[in-house]
Amino acid sequence: MILRPGPTVPEVLLIERAKREGDPWSGHMAFPGGRADPSDASIQQTGERETLEEVGLSLERADVIGRLDDLGGRAAAANKMVVSAHVYQFDDPGRLVIQSSEVAEAFWVPLDHLTDPDNYVRHVMQYGEHEIPFPGINVGDDRPRVVWGLTYRFLEVFFEATGTPLLKHDIPDPEDFARISE
Template identity: 30%
Template sequence: MTDIHPVPSWLTGIEEQAAGRMPTFPVGEGRRSAVLMLFGPRDGGGEDIVLTQRADTLRQHAGQVSFPGGGVDPQDASPQETALREAHEEIGLDRAGVRVLGTLPSLPLSVTGFHVTPVVAWWESPSPVHAAEAEVARVERVPIADLMDPANRFTAIAPARRFAAPAFEVDGLYIWGFTAIVLDALLTLTGHTLPWDESDERVVPERYRRR
């Protein structure tokens, strides 16, 4: 019988916790999309989150780290359905072991025009995942402890776009932009941050700024 891992207390009621406390921006008429923020248990204690690295051959966001997800299809009944369907397509996720906990406020992506709804979920019965389609180069379960480590945190800047925001670099994954902003906000909301040097500003490498 497969073990069922209970939802950690810090993720309980996450939608209610986030109400009025997460970044919000006006959402216009761009195409809707959803991403899956899938947290899971680690052997020996603690939690991790599933992140993917996009293929370098893509026209948009090539090589960037992201949550599994994509555009809403007509048959999708909700952002939760979109996020779970896309995660199955991209990383082979078995949704039977996933418990959806809620959604965060939608945010616009200025580069693509998408409006993205983060869907928070708990992997109560983890199963193998892998890069299931050509646009995904890598799938990793990144420990929350590594994201909290001040040595892995800095401020990413893209001067031409007047962009400056929290970023992470963990196990060769350069996490910036939308993904890092949402991760930072959720970790801060749930008390999973340590003091880090926000004055450590690093220009985003050109390979990650390609549109």
Template identity: 30%
Template structure:
């Protein structure tokens, strides 16, 4: 599986100008999504999709399990990130700062590859910019226990395998909701994080050679 997806593919996927983000996101969006009417503009925020190559040359992205004591999205899987602070020069700077604070990797080793379109999150009233970054070498994580309960990785080849996608029904605020999710280890990756992953997956599918896609689909889990 090593080498089927590389950083050139990632950059090419991010650069697609005609990609239908909305259609890709709908694949993993809860239904109904629970929109709320708000009178104030959403809070700008950013997350960082950190990608690194493991010892076999296989690309992985980094996910965090949020501390169960946090006020917002507690106990859920997310990318490192948060709201933009006044001193942040850009949303990319926000994503970098939050990533350093949350998972303890050196910011100087993060190379920005590109970004995805902003995603509005109704529950928090945040408008989130996903920033995609390359980390050279094997990261050593030092998670901030106040915010992060666990750090784990998800292979980009796994992201493209249909077997990792599941669906369940949940009662959310008294509403029956169809919830798609990625089953990653013992975790369920759903909501905004799954929506962002779905777009990223779709972009990779557009740029990967058919031979690579067939090899990934045929691989044993």
């Protein structure tokens, strides 16, 4: 999670993942980052390497604010993954250089946009015959771009830690989701 000063409030960097065959997160809104490589000395180094690859930002120039609580993927998934997020602050991150094979677009979103209930949406995912609603935040100006899932959950953790929790909306019952996705 990368922050920078904005015109009126701090902003966070979001990416829209490139659409790729076989990628379950294809087209999703996310923070820069990715899978660990055996050469990475730490999970923090993984995020720093992936950020440099995806958007051209060297996090060595940023201040490390801290690490958010790790989050897990779906409990019913065969290979449950654990995702880590570190928070960085830039005074001036410079120009983004997008790696188009991984990132369709990257842009900065004011933090107050993410806490404004007018931007809250209901994101519905289809699992077989079932539609499951998830809380989301629309960050698109020209078309819908919805932050949901793990990225949304990391934003919840971040805003809770800063004393400005996101309002609760459309949160599915985890038991229902586990039963449907088995």
